[in-house]
Structure formats: structure tokens, C-alpha cells
Amino acid sequence: MSDNEKKSEKKSGDKRHIIGAGVPRIDGPDKLSGRANYAADNLPSNLAYGYGVFSTVASGKISKLSVDEARKMPGVIDIFHHGHFPTLYHTPSSFADGNKVEETRLPFEDERVYYEGQFVALVVADTFENARAAARRVKVTYSTDKAVANLDQGVEANGTQAGSGNHDRGDAPSAFDGAATTIDATYRTPVETHNPMEMHASTAWWDNGDLTIFDASQGVVVARNALSKIFAMPPERITVHAPYIGSGFGGKLWTWPHAIATAAASRELGRPVQVVVPRQQMFTTVGHRPETRQRLRLATDANGKLVSLRHEAINTTSYTDQYVETCGSVTKSLYSCPNLTVSHETTQVNRGTPTSMRAPGAAPGLFALESAIDEMALAVGADPVQFRLDNYAERDESKDLDFSSNHIVEATKQGAERFGWADRIPDIGSMKEGREIVGYGMAACNWEALKMACDARVSIRADGTAFASCATQDIGTGTYTIVAQAVSDVTGIALDKITVKLGDSSYPDGPVSGGSWATATTLPAIAGAARKALSEMKGYATGSNGAFSGASGDDLEVADGGLRNADGKQVSFADILAAGRYGSADGEAHTDGADSKYSYRSFGAHFVEVRWDPGISHLRVARVVSAIDVGKVINETTARNQVEGAVVMGIGMGLFEATEYDERNARPVNNDYAEYVVPVHADQPDVDVILLDYPDLAFNEYGARGIGEIGITGLAAAVANAVHHATGKRIRELPITLDKLMDDVPRAKTA
Amino acid sequence: MRHFDYARAGSAQQAVAAHGSDREVSFLAGGTTLLDLVKLDVMQPHKIVDINGVALDKIERLDDGRLRIGAMVTNTALARDQRVVDDYAVLSQALLAGASTQLRNKATTGGNVMQRVRCPYFRDGVSDCNKREPGSGCAAIGGVNRSVHAVLGTSDDCIASHPSDMCVAMIAIGATVEVQGPEGAREIDFADFHLLPGDTPAREHALEPGELITHVILDAPLEGSRSAYLKLRDRQSYQFALASSAVIVQMDGNTIREARVAMGGVGTKPWRAPEVEAALKGRPASEKLFAEAAKLAFENAIAYAHNGYKIPLGQQAIVRNLSDLTAA
Incomplete structure (x- = not known):
């Protein structure tokens, strides 16, 4: 019997309803009551506090660093800097080998400064306040070089470097030249900063040469492996903990300089050290989504079918590392087009190393692509929905593979129906309500479905409860809960009798919580481990002293926290274990990453209504309908929450978010929660999420593809397209702030 | 944050006495500006006089129809006061449009009048800023100046916009600021209280060293307005x-x-x-x-x-x- 057949059989049984149910988060009470311990909540005895000294120039060298005054400040224990720091080592930073970091330069490695807000010293003192006070007294002078402050300056100063993820098929230039209708437009997206509520934080201590570190991390195993390389010590002697993190959005995927510095300082001082990254440095030293410039050239034939598509992107990266924002990752396969080119290049600027931010590549990339598709539809006189339906790819033409499961046509049609797209009057500015002009826009969304290798352990214990562990993390998305659901699904044990432990690198190796792959990766391993535990349990039950002695395990089914035979005899797990004096029935499982039989992707469509009040230049998103095809939904509540949250984040991307740098010196200017504008509750529109819920059983036994990122892809384009419908203005540079929509804005007098 | 002396005052007179005429001493009311800027090392008072114990938290109608607001009345209390809601809707609305509930619960009337600008070049502690470091220049001119910078009343030395909503309502209503200082009490017309930056942007208001705002008196409401x-x-x-x-x-x-x-x-x-x-x-x-x-x-x-x-x-x-x- 294949897994798929097993699965369909499972679905018929009552007890299987736990998969898909919108059960509340099992970690909710801990979070609400304050029992959930985040990285900076760990206060071991004799804890010392570190506070950074951060560079105030973006490019140059430290010419003098004086700690004399700071050293005399109350409570100061030590001050680390490039002239006083232990020798550490580079990690090869391999994704495949699981020791990746984003910023490969070690903290205090030399006197060079590559970006403003770089750690140039770490003051350690007896209290946080003393450390901060002393940090302000460390005197640093620099020999400053002219900073490269933005993408355009980077291209001019440094040119571009070839990136990765490129693709070429057919002959896009020739097809473009000979096409009936063409468009050629350039789109820009700014730096966006993750800004989770919880700032990056690390608490580290050493015990007989073993390192323990609580780090705000989306990947404890990779963090352990990277630290193993950096400290040149066996990974077995390092434990990374991240039981809870106050969200990450990709910013906490990899280990950043402060965590390395914290661990090193703790070793040097022989006592625990904690460092919390100040909010201002959340904009500098822990990654960001880079600035992009994307040129889109599209062409259609006389029937409105795409015949040529070029997506050429440049993104900013740091001087120390190349980070490629793969803006064209979706472009390769979303639409059918025989002649297609995707290229990625980078340019170096004086900013910290960028990193993945929710839907890396796809989020800025689909802003450009789905804006361009809208422009193309208008150019050929087609309805934007119909144009997409006419051009969606039926198979992945970039990989020459079928999609495992693709319901984008249904998602688009259902979304359009629910939204009321048919009521849209295409003429610009033609839909009015009171003082407001109503605009309707839509865009496709898309994300690759990924699955990594994973180990997991499940035990059914003497008291009838279950325990599951895996060194993945719950980054606020609901992983604890869906793991419990999977254990319950296999064992029949009720959720309130299941303990789930994640976020500890000593547990069986689990995946980084990123790429929307945690669900698809973790659940099959958990289920496999649970089945093995159940099998051991059945072995006990059918053994010589067992309650079902002599029976075959296949004849027993799980029921209400125990096993039951065909005659209705039922014995609890606790009794089965007690009868044999067994402490537990245990199982471990390993599952592999995704195969390459199919192209595995998730699909969907966003429909957005904007309201533009020209009398006060006020733009708002009034309504969003998102129809999402992510395979099987494991938990209706947390899944819907992921899409709703991503939609709100997408509204922020569309209307508000941009880290602004002073073009004279590369200094990030709006580096706090007041001036870096993200949506607040008052900006929240009505969001209607449709989850199609078609299991993708070729992908994994649950048919789940993951849901964390797809909701933000395409959303900003849908907003931009709706803005165009309302105002006639095609805004190709995010964010779409009110000043970009106003007419006759006075220009500054040039100095 | 630097170490500072801390004194607690039980009355305006005590507060003024504890303050003295030293410009490096700050009064602490709600703290929503002061503590923020002290933590950023932008303000570096060597002494803080806590005035949360002074009895300046009343709102009273004067015989001439004016409304006298104690300096320690919180933004929340002022916005919800029925006399304000009825007679000065603009003020209630302005207060509620500002900050967040938590901040309004802490922020005071006097403190709001005294709040500092949001210019990031002022707040970063590093850039040229004539408010923070007179004579150093103004990084905002020629820098990023979209959101919290002014187009009226600017000078070559400073273009930071005044951040308050409450004060905008008060200057429309017309008001008087009552202050207590080492030389006794005096009144300042609200319109004269805040100063244009000119070539002395570090001087933001008409208070003399050591003077404490005790009340803001709103003009009588415009009949039938x-x-x-x-x-x-x-x-x-x-x-x-x-x-x-x-x-x-x-x-x-x-x-x-x-x-x-x-x-x-x-x-x-x-x-x-x-x-x-x-x-x-x-x-x-x-x-x-x-x-x-x-x-x-x-x-x-x-x-x-x-x-x-x-x-x-x-x-x-x-x-x-x-x-x-x-x-x-």
C-alpha cells in the first residue's frame, strides 16, 4: 500500500479530524502568562551584560579606539574590540552542510568598517545600564572613506557582480523585437528591515568547555554547526536553545555577529554574558531585505499570449558577502512563455549583509512581475484576470516538469468571485464612493514548496502522555501545535496530553524555520517517529505478557489513548506499559528532502480594493481577498493567521516600509519604530482568506506545502495595480506613499 | 544613560528650588520624551527633579470662562474631560490623534508643551545638529527630510517640525502658559512660548532656566463655535x-x-x-x-x-x- 493510499484511508476515520482542525495554539497560555522564555529572559546567576559600540561611519578604518575613560566607569568588566578579542575562525558558511551564516566576517576581525552600525567594540559590565553608559564613553576615531550609499551609487562605483538563480530559454530578445505588443519598465524596491518585536538577543555561558547559548534563532542546528566552526570545537559540545522567539521573518535564520561576540566574551570572562541588540542596530547588523532595481520586458503576440519575458534584477549587497535577492525566481515558471530570461546581479554598497526576509526574491520580484503583467494586460486591452488565466503555465517550463499540484486557475476564479471582480469598471478613476475613488487590483502569488531532511523523536510515556521533540523551532507560526496534531493523528492521544519540545539543538536534527518548509519537513518525521513508537507499543501489547498477547499488531487500532482490537477490547497505553514494566514506547525517524519528480509550488491570487481620497491625499487598502493553494491545511486557525499576517505585511511593503539611508554617508535614518512605518491596527482592512485545501500527496504524506511566505508575494503589486485603477498613476517604486500620488508637488530649490 | 542625581518634589515651589537655574537639570513628568532621549544619550541631565508628586493635576473653570489645566494632567485625562470634549473638541481630537494609549496615559500637558523634535539627525547623537551641538550644522538640510521636517519657519540652521498635536489645538484656541521660576510666577502667551529656530535652534521656548510650567489656561471658547x-x-x-x-x-x-x-x-x-x-x-x-x-x-x-x-x-x-x- 502506498503512502498516498494509506493517507486516503486515514482521512475516512473519525480520529483523523485533528489534521486540519483549527485547534488553538498549545503554547498560547505560556505566551499570555509570561512563562515563555525568550533569549533575553534567561538570567543565569552571575550574568554580565554586554552593550555594543557601533560604528558611526559607513566606510573606513578605525584609526584609534580608546577605552581608557570607559574602562573606569562603574561596573565595567571588560571591553572587547579588534585589538582585544580571542582568535576565532571562519565558517565555510555552507547551506548544504548546515553551517551557514550571512555575514561571514567575524566580529572585531580587523579595523575595517563596512557599514554604519557595525560592532566595533563590546563593553561587558555588571548591569545593562552600566554597560550602556560605558559603551558611550568608548572613543573611536575613524579614517573615513566616501561611502557608497545606495544601489545607483553602487552600480556607478562598483559595477555589478553576476548573481545566481539565472535562467534562459528560447530567444527572448528576438521574440520581443518581433512581437505585436511590448512593454519595458523598471521597478524599484527599497531596503526593508525585518523589525520583529523581539530584538535579537543572546545569553551564553560555558561549563567545562561546553557552550550553552540561548539565541533568538530560527535555526538552532545550523547555529550550533556554525558556532562549531567559528569556535573550532565539536558540535556536540555546543547547545543552542530557542524555545521561543518573538518572530523573525527571516532575520533570525542565521547567526549574526552579536551572538558570536556574546559567546566569545562569556568564554573569556568565565561567566554568563547577555547581549540584546538595540533597536537602532536592528537596522544595521542583523540583515535586511536589500534594495532592488528590476527591468521587466514583456511581449505578447496578436492573441495576447506572452511570447517574450525578461526579468533582470540588481540588488544591493555588502562589501563582505554576496547576497542575491532572486527576484526572478517565480518569473521562470508562473507564466507560459517560450522565450524567457531571468538574471540576477548584485552591487556592493556600505550596508550590512542583507538576508532573507519573508518570501525573499519573490516578494520584490512579484511586485515587479505582477505590476508588469498588469501593464501588459492593459497594453493589449485585456482584463487583468483574464490575461493571467490565458497565460498561466500548465507545467513548469523552467524545469520541464509537471507541477505536483496546481490550482491557480481555481484560486484566481474563486478569489475573483468572492471579491466581486465582475463589478469592476475598467476605466481609470471611474468607481467613486463619496469623496473616495475606488480602485480594484489583483495579482498572482507564488512560492516554491520546499522540504528538507529531518529527524524527530516521539515517546508514549508510562502515564499515557506523549512527548515529541525535534530541533526545529516555532517562530510564532504554530509549529508546536501542528507537531502535537501530527502526534495525536498517529497515536490518538489527546492534544492536552502531548508535550512538544522544539528549539534545542540537542534534539534530533530539524530544519531551519524558513522557506515555508517547516511544516512539510517536520510533520512526516514526527509522524514517522510516532508510528515507530506505536509499533513498539504494539509489540509490548502483543508480547507474551501483553494485554493482546498473541495478536498481530496490524489488528489493533489506536483508540482513546490506548489500543483496541476488533472485538472492542480496549487497553490504555499506560496499562500496556505498566504490564510489561516499560517506561515508554519510543520511536525515532528520519525523513529526506523533496525529490525532483515534480515541480512543487504553491499558488494563489490576491484581490485588493484601495480607496483614494484626493482631497486629502489619503490612500488606504480597504479590502483584500486572498485565495491560496498551499496543499493540505494542517491547522485552519494558524494557517489563516499566517496568510492574514502576510497580507498585512504586504500592505506595509506596498504603502509604507522603507529603510531610508542618507545618500551622503549611507547612514540609516529612520531607525526606530516611530519612523520606520509598518501598518498598525487602524490600517488593517477586511481580509478574507480562502484556503483551497487540496492535499499535495506527491509532496509528503500530509499533502501540506507550507504557508508562511506565499501571502506576502504579489500583494504589493495588487495594491499598485489597484492604485493605478483608481488614480491612473503607475507607481513603479515602493512604497506607494501619498507624496507619489499627489500632483504638482513643489520641488526644492536647488542649493 | 549616564548617572544623574534624582530629587522628588512635593510642590511647584520645591521643584523650582530643587532645580535651580542650571540648564543641565531636567524636570521629569511623564518622561515620554525625557527618558527616551536620556537613554539615547541625546539629553544628558546631571540632575532630574521628579515632579510627579506636585499637585498640578486639576482642571478648573475660571470665573472668566477660561479653562485652567494643571501641568500634570495627562493627555488621556485632558482628552476625556467633559468640558474639553464639549467646548474644545479640537483639543480632545488632537490629543487622541497623538501617540498611543499607553503614551497618552503617561504624557502630561506640560510635558507635551515641552516635547522635543523628532528629527532623526537630532536623535541619532552623531549627525550635525545645531539643536544638540550648536554650531555643528544641520544634517537634515540636504539629508532625508520627508516626514518630520517643516516647510514653514525653517532657517538655515534647523528645519525640524514641531511634533505636538496638542499644541496645535492650543494655539488655535488661544492660551496662556503659567510658569513658576526662581524669580516667582509669570504668564507667557502660548503664541510666544515656542520659538522659531532662527540661528539659535537650541533655544526652543521662552522659559528661563529653572522655570516650571504649572498650568496652561485656555481662552474662553468662542461662542457657538x-x-x-x-x-x-x-x-x-x-x-x-x-x-x-x-x-x-x-x-x-x-x-x-x-x-x-x-x-x-x-x-x-x-x-x-x-x-x-x-x-x-x-x-x-x-x-x-x-x-x-x-x-x-x-x-x-x-x-x-x-x-x-x-x-x-x-x-x-x-x-x-x-x-x-x-x-x-
């Missing part, structure tokens, strides 16, 4: 005004008998627009009139690299507010 505050910004809450207007109108049928107009977000101080008021006075209300009048407020406006949009946006804030207030 209507008033409202309109705040325009990128997001709908928790952002300083890009442009705002406080408008009070007294109508006679469709004719504007009297109007008071002030603006926020666009000026280096809470900005009263008497030229707009004069243009409206005695004229029949119309969109055309409002637009013509609003334009007058910005005749001397200066656009910087990123904030030129505030010139039309500020006019829109006035026009829409007038339009809504004068609609039947």
Missing part, C-alpha cells in the same frame, strides 16, 4: 503628523463670522495662520474660498528635497477641515 482637528499621515495611528490642521469656526448662517486656523507637521513651531483667518472672516463658506485662504498660509513656505508635498498637503488639511466644519 465648532472645531475639529484633522491629522494627515501615512498610517492611521501612531505617527507624527505629516500635516494637520486645527480649525475653529463661528458661523453666521453660511457666513464665517470668525475662524481660527493652526497647523501641525508643517512648521517649526505650532503654527497659527492669521492670514488664513483674515481671508475667511466675514465671507460665505465655499470650497473656492477655503482653497484660496489655505494657499495664503504657505506663501513663504520652503520646500526641501523630500517634503515639498507638505505644501499642498497642508492646504488640503485646512480645506477639508473647513469644509467638514462648515457643512450644514
